[in-house]
Amino acid sequence: MDEPLLRIEDLAIFIDGPDGGRQAIVADMALTLAAGETLGIVGESGSGKSLLSLAVMGLLPAAVHATGRILLEGRNLLAMGDDALCSVRGRRIGMIFQEPLTALNPAMTVGDQIAEGMVIQQGLSWRAARQEAIVLLDRVRMPDAARLSKTYPHALSGGQRQRVGIAIALAMKPALMIADEPTTALDVTVQAEVLDILDDLRRDAGMALILVSHDLGVIARMCARTLVLYAGRRMEEGATRDVLTKPLNPYTRGLLRAVPRRQPEGGRLQTIPGTVPSFAARPAGCCFSDRCPDRIDACHADEPPWTRATPGRGVRCIRAHGERAP
Amino acid sequence: MTGLILQRILSLVLTLLAVSAVIFLVMDVLPGDPAAIMLGTSATPETLEALRRELGLDQPLVLRYLAWLGGVATGDLGTSYTYGVPVAGLIAERLAVTLPLAVFAILLSVGIALPLGVVSAARRNGPVDYAAGLLSQMFIAVPGFWVGLLLVLVFSVSLGWVPSGGFPGWQAGLAPALGALVLPAIALALPQAGVLTRVTRSAVIEVMNEDFVRTARAKGLPRRQAQWRHAVPNALVPVVTILGLQFTFLIAGAVLVENVFNLPGLGRLALQALSQRDIIVMQDVVLFFAALVIVMNFVVDLSYLALDPRLRTRA
Structure with a gap:
């Protein structure tokens, strides 16, 4: 059988507690991604989506640990040492970060920041790598790329900085691109253009994309498949169209209702009551049970298992199959 | 950027000027007469007075300060009392x-x-x-x-x-x-x-x-x-x-x-x-x-x- 590009199995992410104990932030995580495929990961702040992407990069903070398997082209990244991971980062997996302001080194020209990986990882000369950086800046539609490659990040706008971030991630032609909230910090008008650039480049290079966002609109535009996370758990997965039009999990329905849209007679924007529980104060049973409008007593009993309705469609909810919400 | 550097050079000169005034005042109130130390205890008041005049020590404070400053500005740091050689060389x-x-x-x-x-x-x-x-x-x-x-x-x-x-x-x-x-x-x-x-x-x-x-x-x-x-x-x-x-x-x-x-x-x-x-x-x-x-x-x-x-x- 064909090995998928990325396969995550039984992934759990723990944080060291102050008293020496460990607390699970993410549990029972699994996903597969074929080459060239696009997957959107959606969830509120605190759902564990950023930690998941850092775990794939092997860049979790010191107090955070991951168990399970993250297989990239069949090799388990969690079993690799840092030296081996260095040849994966950048070359096989590129990452775009949320804050274009802080993600770039203020004391290095943007051209050198793009060229650096090619010099250190691929052994290009600085001269050749800087030329390549200008080509990359051109590809992310940076005007006057040759001149701007010699400037420092503070001289660029937010949208331009994020294009530099994309060029850095793209420099070594990775097979997988992970974008963690790439447009959240940008103005709305700039968001659309940055997404457009990202989508074009991904198609040209045949890259797979994992796009992490809290914004369902962004995911709907960019990704063929969607995975919904809540409090470190998979809640629902499927083709984006199915998840958005026929959600199986009450949490997904809540998210969809909370998307602002033009209302016919000026109704109020709906929200999901309450907030994501901290990983220490998770309710018994289903992690969404204390906020769920459709809960029944059985929801508080056990954590619902992950079930597959049809191939490629999964859900974690005891009420998803059979009885509908009353 | 050149404006900033020029501004800094100006403040550098002003600071040095202030520092020179403080140094001069502190040296002036320092006890001990250079002429007396140079000539030793056996010197007569007349020779002392003559040496003071030669060294310019009989001039008013402000004049002595300006004379020193003028010398420093033109590269003449004066002559050492004890070594008898130009201070700049020293x-x-x-x-x-x-x-x-x-x-x-x-x-x-x-x-x-x-x-x-x-x-x-x-x-x-x-x-x-x-x-x-x-x-x-x-x-x-x-x-x-x-x-x-x-x-x-x-x-x-x-x-x-x-x-x-x-x-x-x-x-x-x-x-x-x-x-x-x-x-x-x-x-x-x-x-x-x-x-x-x-x-x-x-x-x-x-x-x-x-x-x-x-x-x-x-x-x-x-x-x-x-x-x-x-x-x-x-x-x-x-x-x-x-x-x-x-x-x-x-x-x-x-x-x-x-x-x-x-x-x-x-x-x-x-x-x-x-x-x-x-x-x-x-x-x-x-x-x-x-x-x-x-x-x-x-x-x-x-x-x-x-x-x-x-x-x-x-x-």
């Missing part, structure tokens, strides 16, 4: 010892502190970090001149590797001259290195948590390269600030250390001039020290522009 001769000593000490302290601070930051709370912490506390706590004496005891008296003091002069060749400066430079550098190590460590630790270091790691840079190429350059501003402040202590330390090692430097010249009430030499040397410190601060400010491109466009 300072130049002594500077040939003190300046290499200071540069040597700075290089040593940066050469020790930067790697030690960066490694401490990388292995935070590990054995290397604790050892480095202990070492730098020791460097800070122990006075430089005492370290000097200890070094003499070990490396000259017991081992006989380097001379215990004195300076053969640069005409004796590079190796003997540098050899004579090794121990004094170490004695000067260690306390500075202690402070600088702590500052480097905390600055690098802070920058290591910045997002752009993670971006560098995401490009596949090994931890050490991400640290040296991205964290360290961004941690240098506080390090250079402290280095500039330490320069003052370096000069003060040079006065002590030159005396411990019997080096014919500016510090010793200042001390000798003080004990002999060679006021003109005192004034010139102290003004020279002040100018050095002020110029050093100017250099530190300029280095910020080199280290942080954000300041360049704002300036």
Whole structure:
């Protein structure tokens, strides 16, 4: 059988507690991604989506640990040492970060920041790598790329900085691109253009994309498949169209209702009551049970298992199959 | 940017002017009549008066100050009361010892502190970090001149590797001259290195948590390269600030250390001039020290522009 590009199995992410104990932030995580495929990961702040992407990069903070398997082209990244991971980062997996302001080194020209990986990882000369950086800046539609490659990040706008971030991630032609909230910090008008650039480049290079966002609109535009996370758990997965039009999990329905849209007679924007529980104060049973409008007593009993309705469609909810919400 | 530099040069001149006035006033109220010390106790009031007139000491304070200032401005630093030679030549001769000593000490302290601070930051709370912490506390706590004496005891008296003091002069060749400066430079550098190590460590630790270091790691840079190429350059501003402040202590330390090692430097010249009430030499040397410190601060400010491109466009 064909090995998928990325396969995550039984992934759990723990944080060291102050008293020496460990607390699970993410549990029972699994996903597969074929080459060239696009997957959107959606969830509120605190759902564990950023930690998941850092775990794939092997860049979790010191107090955070991951168990399970993250297989990239069949090799388990969690079993690799840092030296081996260095040849994966950048070359096989590129990452775009949320804050274009802080993600770039203020004391290095943007051209050198793009060229650096090619010099250190691929052994290009600085001269050749800087030329390549200008080509990359051109590809992310940076005007006057040759001149701007010699400037420092503070001289660029937010949208331009994020294009530099994309060029850095793209420099070594990775097979997988992970974008963690790439447009959240940008103005709305700039968001659309940055997404457009990202989508074009991904198609040209045949890259797979994992796009992490809290914004369902962004995911709907960019990704063929969607995975919904809540409090470190998979809640629902499927083709984006199915998840958005026929959600199986009450949490997904809540998210969809909370998307602002033009209302016919000026109704109020709906929200999901309450907030994501901290990983220490998770309710018994289903992690969404204390906020769920459709809960029944059985929801508080056990954590619902992950079930597959049809191939490629999964859900974690005891009420998803059979009885509908009353 | 040129506007900023010109502005800084102007304030540099004004500061020096103020400093010169303070120096002149302090020297004037210093007890002890230079003429009396030069002529000894047997001098008659007439000869004393004649010498005072010759030295210009009978003039009003303001006139004497302006005469001195005018001389300094035109490069004439006056003539030493005790040596009878132009002070400018005297300072130049002594500077040939003190300046290499200071540069040597700075290089040593940066050469020790930067790697030690960066490694401490990388292995935070590990054995290397604790050892480095202990070492730098020791460097800070122990006075430089005492370290000097200890070094003499070990490396000259017991081992006989380097001379215990004195300076053969640069005409004796590079190796003997540098050899004579090794121990004094170490004695000067260690306390500075202690402070600088702590500052480097905390600055690098802070920058290591910045997002752009993670971006560098995401490009596949090994931890050490991400640290040296991205964290360290961004941690240098506080390090250079402290280095500039330490320069003052370096000069003060040079006065002590030159005396411990019997080096014919500016510090010793200042001390000798003080004990002999060679006021003109005192004034010139102290003004020279002040100018050095002020110029050093100017250099530190300029280095910020080199280290942080954000300041360049704002300036």
